[in-house]
Structure formats: structure tokens, C-alpha cells
Amino acid sequence: MATANSTPPPLQAASFKEAAKLAMMRRNLTVAALANRLGRQRNTVSIAINHETMCPGVKEEIKKELGFHI
Secondary structure (H helix, E strand, O other): OOOOOOOOOOOOOOOHHHHHHHHHHOOOOHHHHHHHOOOHHHHHHHHHHHOOOOOHHHHHHHHHHHHHOO
């Protein structure tokens, strides 16, 4: 039974988009900062995160940089 003092369960992502955004929030990274780390344009990274079938190579770079698998 949950109480007011219970710790909520850890967040789990159901999609690449959610996993990327959670990983970025945990690291206090913006899309622009992530793009800079990857040497990519901010728009390219945004498209890779927000569109399911776009930029598969950039998605792999994001996964590697943020350290998650989905």
C-alpha cells in the first residue's frame, strides 16, 4: 500500500524519445548542449529525438553519448 511518504518508482521510458529526454533531464542537458557534444546541428538532434524513423545514425550517437539502450 502506498503512503504519502513512499518513494515513487523510478521512471522508465517506453520509447527512444522518452529515454532520451529522461537521460537529458538527469544530466541537465539541453538539446543544444547535446548537439554540441555530438558535433551536430541542434535541429538534427531534435529531429532524431522527436521523430521515430528519422536519423537512425544520430539516434545511435545519442544512445552512446547518454548511455542508454532501448
